[in-house]
Amino acid sequence: MARELWKGNEAIAEAAVRAGLEAYFGYPITPQNEILEWLSHRMPELGRAFVQAEAELGAINMVYGAACTGARVMTSSSSPGISLMMEGISYIAGTEIPVVLVNVMRGGPGLGNIAPSQGDYNQICKGGGHGDYHVIVLAPASIQEAVDMMPLAFDLAEKYLTICCVLIDGSIGQMMEPIELPEMRPAQRKDFPWATNGAKNRPRRILTSIYLDPPEEEKTNLRLLKRWEAIQANEIRSKEYFLDDAEIVVIGFGTAGRVALSAVRAARAKGLKVGLFRPVSLSPYPYARVAELAGKAKAFLVVEMNAGQMLDDVRLAVNGRIPIEFYGRLGGVVPFPDEILDEIQRISTADLQLDGNPVADWMKRMEAMVR
Amino acid sequence: MQTEIILSGFGGQGIMFAGQVLSYAAMDIGKQVTWIPSYGPEMRGGTANCTVVIADEEIGSPLVKNPSAAVVMNLPSLDKYEPMIQPGGVLVINTSMVDRSAMRSDITVVPVACNDIAEEIGTPKLANMVAVGALLGGLEALTASDIEAALNAHMPGRHKHLLPKNLEALNKGIENARKNMIKAK
Structure with a gap:
């Protein structure tokens, strides 16, 4: 057809x-x-x-x-x-x-x-x-x-x-x-x-x-x-992009996920080992696959058009094993790919801690940005 | 290879339809394409814009900050989008509604009096198709024959009698773009 x-x-x-x-x-x-x-x-x-x-x-x-x-x-x-x-x-x-x-x-x-x-x-x-x-x-x-x-x-x-x-x-x-x-x-x-x-x-x-x-x-x-x-x-469903050798895994669903795909491609073009995991079934959540990816990646970046609601599910799956960073836009603002690319680049060189607070850290960066 | 085009103007200038014509043409030659409108209060009168992304592979973000091309049909749109275009990109300016020139020289600028040309051919509403024609000279992703084929294939039957005028507007846009184009330095 x-x-x-x-x-x-x-x-x-x-x-x-x-x-x-x-x-x-x-x-x-x-x-x-x-x-x-x-x-x-x-x-x-x-x-x-x-x-x-x-x-x-x-x-x-x-x-x-x-x-x-x-x-x-x-x-x-x-x-x-x-x-x-x-x-x-x-x-x-x-x-x-x-x-x-x-x-x-x-x-x-x-x-x-x-x-x-x-x-x-x-x-x-x-x-x-x-x-x-x-x-x-x-x-x-x-x-x-x-x-x-x-x-x-x-x-x-x-x-x-x-x-x-x-x-x-x-x-x-x-x-x-x-x-x-x-x-x-x-x-x-x-x-x-x-x-x-x-x-x-x-x-x-x-x-x-x-x-x-x-x-x-x-x-x-x-x-x-x-x-x-x-x-x-x-009934778990998800889509994966460039995950084979990914050291940083970006996780986002829906529109945030596809915007992140543009950022992941741009990061790949710069030689960064980044992939994208896009949950399709949000409930039931693909906990097992996220946990598996946490065993291979160095860090996760969760991207959402909210204040970190799915982030909690990622944290549940990761259970403190690798650092998780967060980037969100709120209230009807859609992120552009370059914002997510900036985050990927920051994470690729940052000294990340396992006991970090991804939402608090993101809020500090946000407050400087939207002032 | 990805091409991103933002089209912007007053509500009622046919900006949304112009973007859809580009999208139909891209689809028909086998490309991936997204068309996304601004859908806020501007639908009821203020400035309106839409973004068209044309690519060979699955498209990520349907919205772009720095497009490879912009078509601006009024002054507020020129002020907003001229600084955003990628270096080496294309800017089509509807000089019928804009009283200043482009400030950048690192982009290809195509000044065309879209409304005046549409008046000349007797269909003032077709300023949008003149603008689409003007854009094509600076666009690698689509050709004039792609647009013609798309108009022919997707214009609803009740509007088919308008096809010759649409093609005339398109060709006038292409002609004028050839004459007026200022290539990127």
Whole structure:
């Protein structure tokens, strides 16, 4: 199939349609509006459901209800809108049903701005809603990767009866790249053994997140945890660049990862032994591979468009064995490759300590820079 | 080999579309390409810009601080991007809207009166295509025939009748660039 030039948000929406999306519920917010706009004409055209809800709270609960029938459903939003959805997200997790969520992150906290950010890593990877649950979080760095991820997101959600979130930032949503779309599939609604799809001639089924008897809720929590174990064992994804002889390994996801790729190439051109590790599944996190790389590299540089949220996961994997440095830009600022190249060059000659505090050290350098 | 182009002007000058034309052409000749717009309040009126990166391999950063080329359609854009261009790069200045010359001599400067030329051919909206034509003389990554083929292939059916005027604007831009180009020292 010939390549076509698509805007990120529209490509994600069309990829979801082609993956068999049967119903979409959402509410507009920049910079993810084009997902909603695209689906508002595309879904009715195909005889599928599109509802612009009265607000995010309505949208996530419509998704909740539709998912109970076994239909392929999704919603999308941007940071403040995802915060509004958190109650429903926890209910969906507690009800053990498949839902796909797209978060096109923007600058925060609060109303913030509409510029690209990665400030919602902790929110989606470490909980967000109340209770003990995990979400599968996938972070593409290009539009093709995002497009390829949409069918996967639905498959994973249905396989593990969980929420699967595709986490991008405003720049991936707004930019255009050549892509190949997946083949068109009809709307998918499997006859799941749990689906509340009409009880004629069979016993009724109940889907709920209420377990008033604590031992029953404990069993439910253990069931969620059992599934999470399987997800951790089977669904780790990452991409690697120039790692074979790398002494410094840069680690970044999504847009920060691809900006770092430019910096790593520039550093290679200067003869520095640098590579890039780009986690694609942020939850489950590729701890084992990061730990393995820590056994070979001299130092890590973690690059994020936040204040070091994924850094904590890297530190967990490294467990103090090699020095870790951090570089972040905040509040909707996207780093340029030369900023990361400067960091790589600094690290290549610095006398790094194992007991350093990467965030405190970075803040000192930042304060001098943004003054 | 990577080429980075920033196109900048007032909202409504067709800057975003000009960048997309370059992107379609790059895609059709088998290159990797990214197009990224400024998508803030400027979409509703102020200055707007987009960045196009064309490369042979997987593209890293879609945003660049120091582009190899810039097309500036108004004075604020010239002030902002002239200092950023890589030495040896290209600067296309729309002299219809800019009343000063370039200050740098280490870049190739292409002054072209895009709006006036577009008026002359009877379609004032095509100042953007004149600018694309003006850029091509200084750009190794794309040729005029690549742009023509892309316009032909990707212009929606309802706009196809505008194709001859687009090509005329493109060629006027190329002609004027040849006449006016000041090569980098």
